[in-house]
Amino acid sequence: MHPAYSIIFFTVSSGAGFGVLAALGLAAFLGLTPQGGLYWAGFVIGFGLSMAGLVSSTFHLGHPERAWRALSQWRSSWLSREGVLAIVALALAGAFALSLLMGGQGRLLGLLTAAFSLITVYSTSMIYAQLKTVQRWCQPLTPVVFLCFSLAGGALIYAFLAQVFAGGAGVLPTVAALLVFLAWGAKLGWWRRGDTAPVLSTPESATGLGAMGKVRMLEAPHTGGNYLLKEMGYKIGRKHQARLRQIALMLGGIVPVFATLFASWGLWPGLFLLMAVLAFLGGLLAERWLFFAEAEHSVMTYYTRT
Amino acid sequence: MTSLPASTAVKLGLVIDLDTCVGCHACVISCKEWNTGGYGSALADADAYGDAPLGAFLNRVHTFEVKPEEGPATVVHFPKSCLHCDDAPCVTVCPTGASYKRAEDGIVLVNEDACIGCGLCAWACPYGAREMDPVEKVMKKCTLCVDRIYNENIVEEDRIPSCVRTCPAGARHFGDLNDPASAVSELVAARGGFDLMPEQGTGPVNKYLPPRPRTPEPVPDLPDLADLAADARETRAEGFFGWLDRALERL
């Protein structure tokens, strides 16, 4: 599948943003009400990242001026649900922020904010996980991976902010390291399944001619390109793929885990946590680029020459 | 609503005969022509006369080679357009309600005024039956010529999809596939019509008819061409030149 930058940025940014909002909500629910600089920076970053992602997602639309229509089909469409849930989550987060500002504990609103933030991330992942046509995406681990990355991003950013504004992050770096570790465990399993699952659709099943022999394309329907090939015909080179997976894992997994561990041992905690956050987000951009570039669509069985 | 109708009483669709299709692409051109002037916005091309032309098409003809374990390969021409699936995944993913399946006849359509051009439906279709219009930026797909088949302003024999009307080989058939007594249903039953990618669970309405088996006799062993030529030379020489030829040879 064609890796569109607007969508890559959207999933990474809104995933991290809703992760931060979920972290703020959970903190309040557990009675660790975010205050002062932590409060302000947390909400600015949480709202900023999630809204920047949502705005970016409209950039790839043919008619962004009609985007409001996408809120209407929540009964059947995950994309529509995602839009509606994002608005509900942001509204709840707004109410939660306001209640804290007015001196409240925000326990209930915090819990609701966290829940709806995570449900929003879940529905983002289901836009991809529901597509039977893209086998690599259509597996139960897809939402797990999205949710884990969102939680890990939220925890990392929250730990960094707590370090800077609340004078110490306590167990937060350890929690964040655990979540990063978990997320990459899920991701490695996801990769494995995607690499080894037997293919669902073949040129033989696509043409129904398998009983006659092995099917391959002799002539493409047109000598020029077309929308299908542009959108779904993207193919990544094997060498590239292996290299990028290493980069994603290194930046998004190994660096943040070690950096947070150093921070939890009291070694320049601010610096190491900042490094963890930046490396994690960078690694996630590579991971999300691969998410699209590696995925193969069933329509390409009609364009197979081998 | 992009929820699918529970069932449709009529299932209009195409039956495509892979035995008869000669791969002339006439249906592709007639489809493009009709849909450039008919339903919805024109079916556009980008850079039509430039270096990298890119157009939207609702029907494309692929050509495949089918190679058995032993023996020569077969060439099969393969027209492909929307199959108007019963469980159309393209419809349920649409966030705006622009994509819908008609309860009365099963035709899957796009309301272009409501389409935001997100392209998710094209991702959801396993067959590549939807293409984004490069100029209008809305999703395009086969309408089964909904603006012809019920159109009382055109003569009766034209009230079938443009591709079916055009096909010079008679490889395309149109009718109600829900009615077991319809000509198309009988054709499907008689010829063993099949679904494309049944494993995707889309329940396509359109059916394909397989190429008929090859003539069973093996190709006879051809005599050596050099021998044939030599024989021909000998028997050709008759009359005066024949006598001359033989006389000269005897010298």
Ligand code: SF4
């Ligand atoms: S062929 Fe594709 S576009 Fe047509 S109804 Fe089926 S899934 Fe939808």
Ligand code: SF4
């Ligand atoms: S491209 Fe248009 S018709 Fe297709 S899913 Fe998006 S809004 Fe619906």
